[in-house]
Amino acid sequence: MSGSLGKEMASSNASTASAQLTTDQKKVTAVVVGAGNRGKNYARFALECPHLFSVVGVAEPRKYARDLFQKTHSIPSDRCFTSWETLAAEEKFADCAIVSTQDQLHLQPTVALAKKGYHILLEKPMAVREEDCRTIYKACKDAGVILAVCHVLRYHPPVRKLKELIDSGVIGEVVNINHTEPVGFWHFAHSFVRGNWHNTTQSTFSLLAKCCHDVDLIAYWMGNKQCTQLSSFGSLHHFRKEKKPAGGGMRCMECEVEISCPYSAKKIYLDPAPEAPRWPMSVVCDIEDAPEGYLYHLAHALKTGPYGKCVYDTDNDVCDNQVVNFEFSDGSTATLTMIAFSEHICARKTEVYGTLGQLIWDEAKGHIIHHYDFLTKTATVKTCDEMETALPGWGHGGADYFTIKSFVKAVAVEDKEYIFSGPQVSLETHLLTFAAEEARRSGQIVRPSQDPRWIV
Structure with missing residues (x-):
């Protein structure tokens, strides 16, 4: 396919998808708290579906990010807050x-704005402490506002298709789910x-930051059955000072052995060199209109900032590999594996084993589900037709688009039924994630159904 034809098809798909959205739906207005990557991501819906959604305010302490957000969404100056x-x-x-601040800063703005009567779209995790998650849950419940936590994969068509097939009974009773989150070596x-989630005291533990999504998915596919016991094992295996190669420098830009290091900042951010901010370079440096040019400022950030440090010389302390084992009330089991060292980035793989068959979803191979039937000994492929309605370029394989679309719909018609990641279920699966970390740290089996710390 030629590049021009691909662009024409993408444009056509975007137009078709936009046209399929209900045009007589009430237009929803939003304020965005935190104009970083995630805030800009959800606000994108206002640019592509302006008849349904508009961003009318922003709160962001960084002047450059705030000014860029203001310009992008034509926000009046008196609606831009520091x-x-x-x-x-x-x-x-x-x-x-839309609350998309750093994880440890979710609590106060969410509670304050819920009390004001704003419906809330809250980036995951809800908060970094169990008691703060409970406070957010109670505040939104007491205020009577919609709370949607950005467990975006619950809105992802392949995830929902897998749930549909499980619930149909096509594989009989589910006995085991084996789910892997391959984070990606450079990600x-x-x-x-190097990044925002490198240290538990400055942010939170990696299972919560990265895989509360995945704990939530396992609970979703299991029908939110009660988890009776769980165990967990994991560690910071590789990114430690004693693993540093001989001759390695403190920073990648002047390291003599950088060429042989797959985690080199030069390889991640400058190969190839970007001409404008895009993820992940946009996290390192988002200045795109300075006279010296973007590449100049990106290189300077790598020479002086945290993203140019040697991965073996930071103060990181979060697990780079972890497994969690779950047992549920009916005796079924599940295993979650989080692993840093993978080729694919967040291309999750799930195997569901039932008494009559099995289902496999490997996102690295597309938005399809493989089904094998034990009785007929036949294999079939189930497609996710809804993926065709997703606008191109959205994060999490399109799941971010379906999340914001559902949230806007729920607010427009004032119906919580469009929210698949509401306060009750989100709090339950966050508590399971905290329980899993407790199991890892203590080296003990944890019984969530018997411990009030992990019960909503």
């Missing part, structure tokens, strides 16, 4: 708030060694 506190001090002026180095 903090969530100044936003929350104003009278409510939008239908909903882990970017986010969990």
Whole structure:
């Protein structure tokens, strides 16, 4: 396929998808708290479906990010705030708030804006402490507002197709789910060694930051059955000072052995050299209109900032590999594996084993489900037709698009039925994630159904 034809098809698909959205739906207005990658990601829906959604305010302490967001969405100056506190001090002026600050800063703006009557789209995890998750849950419940936690994969057509097939009984009773989250070797180095989630005291543990999605998925596919016991094992195996290659430098830009290191910042961010910000380079440096050019500022950030440090010389302490074993009330089991060292980035693989057959979803191979029937000994492929309605280029394989689309619909018609990741179920699976980390740290089997810390 030629590049021009591919662009024409993408444009056609986008137009078709936009046209398929209900045009007589009430237009929803939003404020965005935190204008980083995730905030910009969800706000993108306003640019592509302006008849359904518009961003009318932003709270962001970084001037450059705030000004860029203001320009992109044509936000009046008096609706641009340097903090969530100044936003929350104003009278409510939008239908909903998208809270996409750093994880440890979710609690206060979410509670304050819920009390103001804003419906809330909250980036995952809900919060980094169990008690804060409970506080958010109670605040939104007491205020009577919609709370949707960004467990975006619950909205992903292949995930929902897998759930549909499980519930249909096509594989009989589910006995075991084996689920793997391959983070990706350079992605882990970017986010969990050098980046915002590298240290538990500054952010949170990696299972919560990365895989509360995946604990939630296992619970979803299992029909939210009660988890009776779980165990977990994991460690920071590789990214430690004693694993540093001989002759390695403190920073990649002047390291003599950089050429032989797969985690080199030069390889991750400068090969090939970008001409404008795009993920993950946009996290390192988002200045795109300076006279010196983007590449100049990106290289400077690598020479001076955290993303140019040797991966063996940071203060990271989060697990780079972890397994969690679950047992449920009916005796069924599940295993979650989080692994940093993989080729594919977050291309999850799930195997569901039932008494009458099995189902396999490997996102690295597309949005399809493989079904094998024990009785007929036949294999079939189940497709996810809804993926055709996704606008191109959205994160998590299109799941981000379906998440914001459902949230906007729920707010527009004031119907929580469009929310698949509401407060009750999201709190339950967050507590399971905290319980799993407790099991890893203590080396003990944890029984969530018997411990009030892990019960909603």
